[in-house]
Amino acid sequence: MGFVRELRKYRDFKHALELLDWMEKNGMTISTTNHAVRLDLISKVKGIEAAEDYFFNLPKSTKNQKTFSALLSSYCQEKMADKALALYEEMKELNFATSTLVSTNLMTLYMKLGQPEKVISHFQEMKQDGLFLDRVAYGLLINSYASLNDVDSVERVVQEMKEGGKVSPDWTIYCSLATFYNSLALFDKSNSVLQKAEETMNRHNRAPYEYIISLYASAGNLSEVKRMWKLLKDGFTKANNMSYLCVLHALKKLGDVDGLKNCFQEWESTYVSFDVRLVNVVVDAYLKNDMVEDAELLWKKSVKALEKGDGNDLKMLEMFLDYYLKRHEMDFALKYLNIMKSKGLKPGEEKLNELLKYIVEVKDVDGAEAFSMILEEFNCS
Template sequence: MASAIFTILKRNRNLTENAFLLRSYTSGTQASTRKNLYSRISPLGDPSLSVVPVLDQWVQQGMKAKYIELSHIIRDLRRRRRYKHALEVSERMRSKELYVLSPADRAVQLDLIGRVHGLDAAESYFENLSDQEKNEKTYGALLNCYVREGLIDKSLSLMQKMIELGFASSSLSYNDIMCLYTHTGLLEKIPDVLLEMKKNGVSPDNFSYRICINSYGLRSDLNSMEKILDEMESQSFISMDWTTYAMVANFYIKAGAREKSLIYLKKCEQKLDKDALGYNHLISLYASAGDKDEMMRLWALQKTMCKKLINRDYITMLGSLVKLGKLEETEELLKEWESSCQFYDFRVPNVLLIGYSLKGLIEKAEAFLEEIIRKGKTPSPNSWAIIAAGYLDKQNMEKTVECMKKALSVRGENKGWRPKPTVVSSVLSWLGDNENIEDVEAFVSSLKTVIPVDREMYHALIKAYIKVGKEVDCLLQSMKTDKIDADEETAKILSSR
């Protein structure tokens, strides 16, 4: 019953939010109607909210939905993994017959259907396409669906049909098959795909070579990895970039081949130019190699070459210093960030919290966090969760529970946060054994706002009830309602009555 009520409340809340957003967009002011369509769709981040009413209102206000604008919206929504909303926009284009969908449009729509509604729906969409609409792009989109699901037989069968129809003329389909073998652990088959690709007159691209290099690296076949790299470098149609050299350097670092790794780290640096992400990767690799001097040199170079340092850059450098155990330097760099940041992103100081925790300095970590809070900052739930995990490592359960409660109290700062299952499990077990019913119920109630109700939550409640002689039949019935089966642990707890 409780679960059903929560579902109804959530649904009503979503409808209210949708209505509010629509009212704000359709107030009739000139400023509102001048906004482009994407500015209306973008705030609807909750997948349970539909963008269809926004599209309808846009048309009702006499605004034109330009093809190029809709295409850009779909592309951006896909990039942000808002597949349901991207599909709604795509289907609106088709259902209203606003535009003639191109082969690329249909391929994108097929891919989105697979992501949102599943493989059966994607296959049905493909089968209903006309012969003219079944082309290299739509076949490729269906292949991508099969690869995403890890379906080897279906993928290979479709790939063979594409080759027979002349629909495998680019590297994309071959890359899909190599990705399939990567995800399914069949790494030894990847070089054969590269060979077949070249045999069929299809030129590999950067990604093709990188997948093959990665397959050899993962199998610790470094000689073959280097041969493929040499071949890649010799191809006139390939433009080498820092990504490939970073990958090769990483495998040599993991193999303990320091001299070899330095060769490719230098080649990587030569390709960086002003790419901040490349600097981040290279700094991290030098941290893995244990070379602090090179880290610091590249950090100084990045400051010179890149126009502006962002939080991601500081997180990378702080994390690299923590990896080397250089906490004093980490503290100094954090002060530098604090003096220049415009928005206090707790992911940045969290790196130092992790560093303290790794060194067993959990009290210092807590004091550091408390000092930030005294300055008027509201921490993310993960900040307190890091402290909680540190206290758990020291078997200080009272402090672990206290910090987890604080994490749950600020969950609004990061609604996507999820606590670590190991910490949750330990806390629930301890609460059931040591705390009163009210405390356990309060904690479980808060916990249910971030993760689904599970067996361990009920076990904590049952323990608390049994301890004071309270009847547990209502809890057992609620477990059934929530479709949670009793197990051996449940029976063991009940036997203590």
């Protein structure tokens, strides 16, 4: 089951399910836990109806808290409120609703449905029932108050965690708090709690560094972005593509084009696998700063790299298209539309509608005719 867990960790649900099926066919005994795992995987790979069929056909002996919880989780993920609540009531009757995970799944559903008040009331029910209040539950409670812009209650919950002792705030809680402060432009408070996040984070995990970098960027704190980026690079043998993507987004948000350019060149000289997402961030930053020649040069370089592997430059070409549309330079816009056509790439319907709307607004007869011809090539009408 270790390999199945690893595949699930990296969200490779299809292969995780295939491996679990193969293990069963080769004599592995399917425990109740494995049934719950399979149900979750079936939901993600084949859909909720297939997961329901699997659950309803299970032997009665395996329909316990774990398998019921897996089905409830699937309903909550799909925002199927009626089925989730009906199943929850059934679980309460069977005394299967006594775990914290069941409650946090239900609270997550309420957040997805935009019902933060129900999260708050359910948290109080958990307290009254003596359920263990873990960081996930506290995090959902904080997010519910944050969605109501209730600063006092958010801060009260964090203080309660500090004083309660059972579950103290960790970096995820402090980052949630920083996200809330950033949304209200309370940047001094955000910077303060991000320092707490740094103190409590696992320094052997890249994720906290990346998350904190993005939040410092949202708080407008370039110096802390650069400091955290240096700590990340010093703490690991090599920064991976995801880490570079995170810091490039941060530098773009803060308008540090020189820093972004240097960081990207560093990645270019060291990367193992090409990632077009990083190029897209830099091209977007260049175009926003009218550095068209730099953007085009980078696009041409990326085309060569893409020819050697997976991916395409559709998003990049759409950026050029947008750039020239905003400047009413129809000839250049159509040039990039033609490039897409020649590559067999089709813009999204929204993008095509934007272009059509522009042509109508500027009453560009020649442009409209050229655009119509390209639409025909795309099999649009």
